[in-house]
Amino acid sequence: MFDPEDLAAIREAKAEWETESHDPAVDSAGQRHAEFTTDTEGQSVDPLYTPADVADLEYDADLGFPGEEPFTRGVYATMYRGRLWTMRQYAGMGTARETNERFRYLIDEGSSGLSMAFDLPTQMGYDSDASMARGEVGRSGVAIDTLADFERVFEGIPLEEVSTSMTINAPAAVLLAMYVAVGDRQGVPRAELRGTIQNDVMKEYIARNLYIYPPEPSMRLVTDVFDFCADETPKFNTISVSGYHIREAGSTAAQEVAFTLANGIAYVEAAIDAGLDVDAFAPRISFFFNAHNDVLEETAKFRAARRLWARIMEDRFDAADPDAKRLKFHAQTGGSTLTAQQVENNVVRVAYQALAAVLGGAQSLHTNGKDEALALPTERSVRTALRTQQILAHESGVADTIDPLAGSYYVESLTDGIEERAREIIEEVDRRGGMLPAVESGWVQRRIREVAFERQREIEEGERIIVGVNAYETDEEPAIDLQEVDPDLERDQRERLAAVKADRDADAVDDALADVRAAARGDRNLLPPIVTAVKRYATVQEVCDVLREEFGEYRPESGSTAM
Missing domain, CATH: 3.20.20.240 (Methylmalonyl-CoA mutase)
Structure with missing residues (x-):
């Protein structure tokens, strides 16, 4: 997308700007952080982005137009204008x-x-x-x-x-x-x-x-x-x-x-x-x-x-x-x-x-x-x-306009970086045999847990500011109205359920649940018999219990899940 000679000139001009303008200003006035990073990725954020940061970007292959592959700029041609x-x-x-x-x-x-x-x-x-x-x-x-x-x-x-x-x-x-x-x-x-x-x-x-x-x-x-x-x-x-x-x-x-x-x-x-x-x-x-x-x-x-x-x-x-x-x-x-x-x-x-x-x-x-x-x-x-x-x-x-931040050197650099890191993670999932084995082994959960632990440490130690929680706190909280749950709700719901059970055709429900069981044991699509069962007022649990009996219940291995 960019001329190599232009990119070389931009890199040279940026280096000169850093030496003559940016760095002296930092030495004189300082800056808020020693290092700036994105919120969750921890990706280093430079003070300035230029075409040199997206030098490999190819418009047709990487951006294209809304509604056209690779859909970077939106899945529909008119997006919110339509x-x-x-x-x-x-x-x-x-x-x-x-x-x-x-x-x-x-x-x-x-x-x-x-x-x-x-x-x-x-x-x-x-x-x-x-x-x-x-x-x-x-x-x-x-x-x-x-x-x-x-x-x-x-x-x-x-x-x-x-x-x-x-x-x-x-x-x-x-x-x-x-x-x-x-x-x-x-x-x-x-x-x-x-x-x-x-x-x-x-x-x-x-x-x-x-x-x-x-x-x-x-x-x-x-x-x-x-x-x-x-x-x-x-x-x-x-x-x-x-x-x-x-x-x-x-x-x-x-x-x-x-x-x-x-x-x-x-x-x-x-x-x-x-x-x-x-x-x-x-x-x-x-x-x-x-x-x-x-x-x-x-x-x-x-x-x-x-x-x-x-x-x-x-x-x-x-x-x-x-x-x-x-x-x-x-x-x-x-x-x-x-x-x-x-x-x-x-x-x-x-x-x-x-x-x-x-x-x-x-x-x-x-x-x-x-x-x-x-x-x-x-x-x-x-x-x-x-x-x-x-x-x-x-x-x-x-x-009013489609993908308004497209072309921002910073946003395009972020887009490339997130795609690259996501692709690397998916490749690691593939090496582990796919998502199911990666989850059953606990690897996915551990990766997430490690990030969550680090984020919480940053909050507790004041490295990550949460306004009103660990900075800019107040002694008084204004009174607010909260949605309340009726204490009689559970009893009333049970009574309604009992009334439905008493009023339905129990034999028809049993027949429908038997058909769900037969489908579960075979290879028929389960949706048609389930639709029939619920139309006869079979309950959520009655249908799920049939499938529990046929399929079993999942019990993760000790240590395989973290959440």
Whole structure:
């Protein structure tokens, strides 16, 4: 992209500037740090960047144009000039009724997509009346036991008009089946259902530990979802490969990209092994990334991830359809960056993180409420979080041109650096036999844990400033309203579940569960019998228990997981 003689002249001029201007100024006035580094990578940050720092950049091969390979500058030709990102606000409020009310509120306030949080028992495949569920029903999201709960969540919300993202993994097939069943009840053609099912169990083994089954049958469930949706719900994203939780566990930006894409590789390989055509299923793979505090590093991270995934899909899997190479992603602002101290500061953090996601070309975005370090967000804090996105979209100007930071010598250098380090990590994963062996051995978890430990040490020793936590502290904290969980919620949910069980056709449920068992023992796709079972009001746990009995439960080797 640059003339060699021009680059030589720039290098010579920069050296002269350093000697005659920069270094004397540092000697005279000093500088804030002895060394400047990016927020999570620890990549050294030079005082000035020039074309010489991106001398190897080739425009067509490395940047290109929006909507064209390698998609560095965006996956669509018009990006936000044609359509803004989907503004999602994560919501799951204890009961189905409360969640329905919050969804309706968000739609009225201008949210363009729904994002559904489930409580811990639902995420683990337990019903609200299970002994394992005591004390957790409706605490971290909505409690879903049967299709009756799902019907209540979406009462008055036409599914043909909304896009719904569901953060559910080990029991993803069951919750997707319920969504399809609600659509059927509403008379919505399955081909018109839009949304995303997270369905990413690999990251559960790495960072969250909300798994149920061993890896092999878990991967079968994932690929059965791929196959079912390709035929039945072609507008529904069949997986959201999640780097968000990897980053929340403490990873660097490059590790987030590398381990997320390595998980993506594992899913693509499993689908191909199951006989699926890469160009048929890969376009419905989506990704989920974290948006952290270092605005320019995060922007570069998203650009690097897009470029690297396009190259992986072409080089490894011979994907021919450009749609199979587009990395489409949802971003959420960093939950781990929220502080309980001076919660108002979180509004500022979220705004900058959202800016990074938009500058990086996100397809959808969730902005955290300021109070989420303490409780589920209140309506007021959710509205402020949504308004943050709307102000970015309509007042800031950052959505008016595509990839506005492209060509910045610093941002392009960061993009190259993150891609290079992520590629090196993926190559190490390959040497270890792939992502599954790397996770089962604990290597991935140890790499993340080492970074998290070092970051915490830096905070405790004051090397890393967290405003309001270890610097600029105040003695008094203003009183804030927090979302409260109804103490009778768990009892009421159990009573509703008991009523559904008493009213349903028990023989029909037994027959449907027997068909799920037969499919699990054979090689039939599990989704059709699961859809039938949930339509007969089989519970989440009843379906998951059948699969537990057939597939077993995952028990990691001692020391293999760290989170």
